């Protein structure tokens with residue numbers, strides 16, 4: 283690995299410049315107006331893969347945004363690592379809260395990133411983290427030190443549910459045959475506390491519409507006698523939690539895994555300062571089930587949150603209206619062994635049931651996904667552990683994450699392999715938020731660590 287590490291050291295500045303190029307492309311998968319930019323980004327990723335030495339590089343069209351594929355098969359007898367990442371990004375809104383434009387990357391120092399961090403939409407999630415794999419591969423290939431076969435599958439629809447990637451996996455099982463999937467689309471605990479993600483939450487996402495009167499009304503003429511759908515919706519949403527923060531939907535917790543005390547102790551080993559957490563968010567108190575620590579509430583326990591709520595008049599000044607309709611988007615994060623479809627159904631039935639006779643309710647399910655757990659007694663987990671130990675100088679801790687990557691459960695189901703969640707971002711990197719950033723330390727550490735993963739994996743699979 284010496285040549286590889288020397289190669290990385292010698293090409294650091296170019297690696298960064300190339301990532302900045304990728305970050306300048308607004309590949310916003312959710313907004314159809316940006317479809318051409320998403321495609322342009324896919325082409326750019328394919329160019330980088332080719333330049334890094336990958337063979338059979340293709341930009342594969344789908345019903346949505348394209349999938350970029352490439353591979354290097356050095357020896358069919360060697361293990362094969364399928365590298366997954368996504369080049370699409372979340373919409374950057376609200377734009378006015380960014381300190382610099384989201385698609386004009388700049389490097390600034392922060393308290394947690396004294397060496398500097400790249401500020402741009404997608405810097406961490408997931409262009410920066412995906413790009414580490416292309417550069418680690420380039421270094422291994424250029425120095426003749428690549429110890430495994432690699433296949434790259436990089437998608438442009440992760441942020442909108444990966445529907446077409448699921449279909450692609452189903453119909454390309456042979457092409458994608460591999461021994462494990464490796465991805466960096468998660469976080470680690472801190473720059474001096476390396477960790478490997480061993481669990482992801484699943485997701486159920488619904489939109490609700492509450493209809494009161496058949497038209498908007500004068501709130502003076504009708505107010506007091508006609509139910510206001512916004513008032514009703516607010517009350518319905520509020521009733522979804524009890525006083526202690528438990529979700530009140532009947533049956534919601536039926537399949538929730540009771541994590542054993544040993545694993546809970548391990549999860550709570552991660553350094554966590556409640557006061558610093560509250561100070562960072564500028565809140566005076568936290569929320570949630572009293573029998574679980576904040577770490578547990580966001581990882582091994584399910585959650586329910588309104589993501590948006592609207593209706594009536596929200597413009598300048600006052601308009602006295604009793605609106606006809608009110609809406610909300612609601613997400614539920616799921617844990618093993620909850621099933622997305624079942625939870626969505628329980629939610630829908632409950633929400634319709636609790637609606638008073640004065641309104642009509644419609645629930646529309648959006649994309650969902652299953653939770654995932656990663657076992658630690660596998661060659662891939664061990665390889666990741668040794669790789670991080672090598673470059674950080676200490677044992678990484680196993681950690682569960684509260685986020686969701688629905689495709690991970692699908693990899694196991696369709697391709698029959700486990701995934702390794704080797705992320706280098708920090709939870710404080712503001713992914714999906716204004717001023718998303720990714721530390722230069724993290725970017726380079728990832729590029730240095732990934733080659734060790736491949737080396738240890740090749741050895742452990744012998």
Ligand code: BES
Nearest residue numbers: 407440441442443467468469683685686
């Ligand atoms: N990379 C994130 C998921 C993530 C974030 C995992 C932080 C671990 C730590 C991914 O891009 C994402 O945002 N997923 C969505 C779900 C998807 C179906 C839109 C999410 O978690 O909201």
Ligand code: MN
Nearest residue numbers: 407408440467
């Ligand atoms: Mn991501």
Ligand code: MN
Nearest residue numbers: 372407441714
């Ligand atoms: Mn994301």
